[in-house]
Amino acid sequence: MNLSQFLLILRARRRIILITLLLTVVTTVVVSLLLPKTYKASASVLLNAKGLDPLTGVSVPGQLLPGYMATQVDIITSKNVALRVVDRLKLADNPTVQAQFQDATAGQGTVRDWLADLLLRKVDAVPGRESSVVEISFKGSDPQFVSAVANAFAEEYQRLSILLKVEPMKKASQYFDGQIKSLRDSLEIAQGRLSKYQQENGIVSVDNRLDVESNRLNDLSAQLVMAQGQAIEAASRQRMASGDAGQSPDVANNSLIQNLRVSLGNAESKLAEVGQRLGKNHPQYLSAQAEVDKMRNELNAQIKSVSGSVGNNAQIMRQREAEIRAALAVQKSRVLELNRTRDELNVLMKDVESAQRAFDAASLRSSQTRIEGQSEQADIAILNPASAPTEATSPKLVLNTVLSVVLGGMLGVGLGLLAEMMDRRVRAESDLSETLGVPVFGVIDWKENKVSSRTLGKPFTARRVRLN
Template structure:
């Protein structure tokens, strides 16, 4: 079928098409006028959300949180919000609503949940694709109720969003409050252990005590070094004095020894002189010899006394060295003990510092989450509150009539083609060629009348019948 045949069929079946078109348009118009009017109220919300973890305090922009807008849509259309709307508007107390509930559910179930489901069926949420604006719409036969309902949904969504935001902070505040108590007990125990250790060991200022004891150890070490040098020197002098007393420098330098040596030399010289003039048994010689021996005896006694004095000095230095060495060893033990006490106390002080830092950090987070838990700020604001609609949103009369006209035209054309299939007729030369199965060689044009055309068509039908 070509376009010409299609147009000829439409022309021939125009009555069927027109009747179908008129019936469809009329039906659509009547149904549209008979439908009850529905009004839609819309409110716009602006979401300026910054997500914060109440435990870590980290802030995440909303655009970095996947599914944020979808989550808000689910919250708005949740049963929780719908139940709050039912409670706020007191719909469950309406006698008409109770009657409808009994008829619909035969008294089974909860009227509040039933009303919440009805509200959610008439609610629609449309988020913006490129902004943080959400539009909430509600359909109802009563424009005033539609406005009140959608505004109630927006208000309860604001309150619920604030509660959902505050609830984690309140839970975190409770958790941090418990941790503060535990850490405070740990800090008190650590401080008690430190104080008990200081009292037990008698430590007031370990650093100052250690410095004083170190200074004393250094002084004793210096004194010990000096005494050791003196002891070595005195021992050497004592040994020299004991080997050769008169040749010892310490003894020889004594004025008494030097005087006795001079007197001994004079006595020896006098004795030598007398030995030349007198005999050994001469009284004068005997007297001089006794004097010389006496002087020599005094010299040896003085030398022995000085040698003993040098030995005593060496012995004293040795004793002093032993005492100082003992004191140094004792002081070293004391310093080492203080170091050990300081290290042990340092561990206890470190425990106190760690416990204090932990408690300070948790206390800070506890204060922050407590403030957040008491905050009534909301990141959701109503951009455009709903107003009472003046015109119904449905039915749309003009749109329905246009759609009815389109559908009627399509149905009319379809019915026309169907009628043509049931009663196929010759509409043009192409139909003759298709029916007879032979090509059309010529077309005679002239002032042919309709009778001649009908005659030609009748002959074509006869040929078709005979074949």
């Protein structure tokens, strides 16, 4: 079928097409006038696009996720919000609604659930494109009712979002309360062990005491080195004094021995002088000899005494060295014991510090969670509340009429083509060649004559003959 054949069919079946079009348009107009008017009210809510908690100022990464807007739309159209709207508007308390519920469900279920399902069928939430605004719409036959329901959905969504954020915080706060009690007990136990250990070991401050004991150990080490040097020196002097006492510096530098040696020298000089003048048996010579022997005996006795004192000094030095070495060993043991005590005390102090840090962190988090659980701040704000619409959104008479013209025309064309297929007729010369499969040699253009007494019996008159 080419275009010319299609146009010829439409021309031949124009009556069916026009009747179908007219019936469609009339039916659409009548139905549009008979349908009840439907009103639509919309309320806009703004989500916090910055992703910041209004209380703590901490960034909320959940609001940056791609599915955040879709999640909010699901919350708006959830049954929980619808039930809250039913309770807010007190729809279940209306006797008329209760009667309608009994007629519709025969008493099965609850009025609240039935009303919530009805509201969810007429509510719609549409997020804005590339924005954080969500438009909540509701359709109904009463302008005041649809605006009230739209605003109720927006407000209950806002309250539910607060509840969804606050309820986990309250549960977390209860959890932290139990943890804080346990951590406080652990801290008290750790502090008790530390105090008991300090009391048992008499420790006030390990660091200061260790410094004192370390300084004392260093002093004893220095004294031991000095005592060892003095002992070695005293032992050397003792050996010299016990061997050749006259060469000992302690003996030679003794003032009394020096005086005795001078006196002995004078006495020997006097004896030599007397020996030159007198004989050995002379009383003066004997007296001088006795004086020299006396002086020599005193000198030897004094040398022996000084040598003995050097030995005693060496013995004292050795004893002092031994005492300092023993004191140093005791001090070392004391310092080592203090080091062990400090290590054990540090472990206990670290246990206390660890328990304190855990307790402080839990207390801080518990305080913050408790404050957040008591917060009524929401990251959702009502941008534009719904107002009662003045014009109905449906039925739209003009739009429906235009659509009925289009649909009626298409339906009429379809019916015309269907009628043509059921009663196929020759509309053009190409129909003969396609149907009969023979060539067309000529076409006669004719017109129907008007019926009159002169043309009776001659219905047609040939006007022109065209040969192919």
